[in-house]
Amino acid sequence: MSAPNTASASRRRFLAQAGAMAMAATAPYAFGAPATAQRRRFALIGVGGNGTGTAPVGQKFADLTALCDVDVGHLDRGNRLLCGGKADLYADYREVLARGDIDLVQISVPDHWHTKILIEAMRAGKDAYCEKPLTLTIDEGKQVRRVQQETGRVVQVGTQQRSSFNLFNKALAIIADGRLGKLKRITVGIDAGAWSPEIPVAEPAKGFDWERWLGPAPLVDHRFLKDPKGKTFTNGHTQFRWWYEYSGGKLTDWGAHHVDIAMLGIAAAGQNNDPTSVGGTAEHYVEFKDGVPTRHDRYNTAHAFNLDVTFAGGDVVLNIRHDVDNGILFEGDAGRLFVNRGKLVGKPVEGLRADPLPEDALSKVYRGMPIEGNDRDAHWANLMYSIERRTLPISDVHSHMKMLNVCHLAGICCRLGRTIHWDQATEQITGDPLAASMMSRPYRAGYQIEG
Template identity: 75%
Template structure:
């Protein structure tokens, strides 16, 4: 294990404070180490969070930058990732702050669990790093406001890992068809994101060797580690409140609504905009089901998955002609219905008569480029998404999945989660970015950070 000399907490805080005080300049005004490099010098990046999604996305990043450091609170993840990704040659860290203190690291990829995203990302931007951060970007609505503020102040480039925005074969082609008027005005969009996770009661268990459970919990409340292996399965299927299954606990995530919702609701809202309609949300409500009892939005049972299992929710917009219906019980994907036709798109197909008609009536040559903000199209899906990120770093521009447009969509996901937890319609003012007429719901726009894990500004 290669380790660099630790930077003291005092030194690190001094560095971030200096960067913060010097960074109140308009977006795009800052120069960067990456943009100043010669064409033959590749940027260096660190992977923070070396679990499943981290090891899936980092190899794509390695096409564009050199992966030189890994950080995780689980020693087993570090050892596995080092062998898999770096031939055992990476610098290894258990504390992400030591990564941010290294001035020879240009980029960080943040693939830690959802509840860590905001804290690490903000401190990375203040430390002068550009960042690729997995979705969902935040755990709460107010975290998104802070991220957007810091991004504008620092001018750092942040690409959110909603790689469907860089899908040329399916999602961008669907948006191009909509933008070309082939569906006419949209009136209904059905978003299928499947049911949420289920678990039996999960008992308290010993923390696995090598896992720093307190640091894994980080900003979220203290709770015991829980683990139960499914006795009906020969494989290592398990139920836990830790790795992978954190997304089924409101303490750490938003369930299916922020997991798959962050992908498909994103495309649905881009579709409304592509049709020339107003996609400012005004309310979210409907029906849902949890496997545990709730009181005032708080789960009353602590030993089972507690995010919404089922949901049938309606999102209304400032353009009252169109609605999004978020469901668990339809095909995974997005069904766009308009005055002139309908199309269905997911990661495996794009179908519908307006798509068939493209064969005889082709889209304009620049149709897909326009919905991709006229940025270079360099590949498809994950490859194109990382390429777009590095292009944006070089030119100091907003990437295709910037934090500002991402948070407008993600706020809908968060509002949906609050609606499910309180079992009522939530009303939203897009201008002030506030929940209106519901004091309890409005209080759920933020959460306190555990002492010792506050964001270091």
């Protein structure tokens, strides 16, 4: 099928000189792709809320030519909103990957599909923007990293907080400049998980291929309920993250953002961020046996948790909990600061007025790469910069998985109700065969990840 012209999107004029950057503590970089660069074509795989929310940013940098989803309703809506009705539409992502005229893909499917599609995309010669959390399990992360190294494809994970210039990177720059001293404790607030009533079995909506949506996950009935106030509960669209079968609840949702910044902060302080254990308490709305929920008619991820992560250096503890403000509190022996998506506060922040950060402080925490825009804009811009130069983007699969493994370990800790010990050198859970077996999941026949 030939690729049609997409609707005109707002376009960014790239500067010809990538090295001509201006950096100040409150202003972003400007940068440009080489003057000869042509706009690439990309496909959106997964046309739900995250897909349609992030793809318009990608359209500033590349032409969206194809949409893929197992729900006809998603396809029609996405085509209308994003492409003026002119996109090529697919139900099977493999047809998208077979197209030689598509350079990169945005993968915005539910978490349990990320790894399979991403691996096949890299092997098909595509670069990718993949939503977080990158994987459903620890072992999937090992597969993704291996294939990325084998293929050399550029993969940007959608942890756009890594490209937040005014808040998160500024916080990391303050830490790296020694303004907090030696870090002692980091508290990560990621809110409580969701509750549901008993959700009855229900037929999927017309045009929604439920079997295909499940893919690698076990074959189960579709469930759906709308309460009198209009709130919906389901094991499918929009609510999949509250089921361990498809996601990891808050621990891999907000955790994949805030634990990420916390671990970058430990490294910025020059301290060891190799995890060694995760322990604490958690509460679920269903009972578990050997780490497996005993009921399958309501949300089963942890709704309450208070977990401590220890690291090889032994000098800092990372506390992940549901009952404090959403964000990250860094506490050192010389100061403390709090950062989230709305604010950056603390005496070290106030001190910048009289004693600004060095001019290169933000550049250093952004690996010396230029920053254009902020948050999602900057994150996509960084992907395009990295594709042009065939370098690792700011949120590469390797550093992402080191952080995400902590979130996965936290989930295993919650499900088993005991401390989990980790060997970073071998990337293995130690001293607990049942916990170690939960580093992977079986795939349903026909949906295995090959190789």
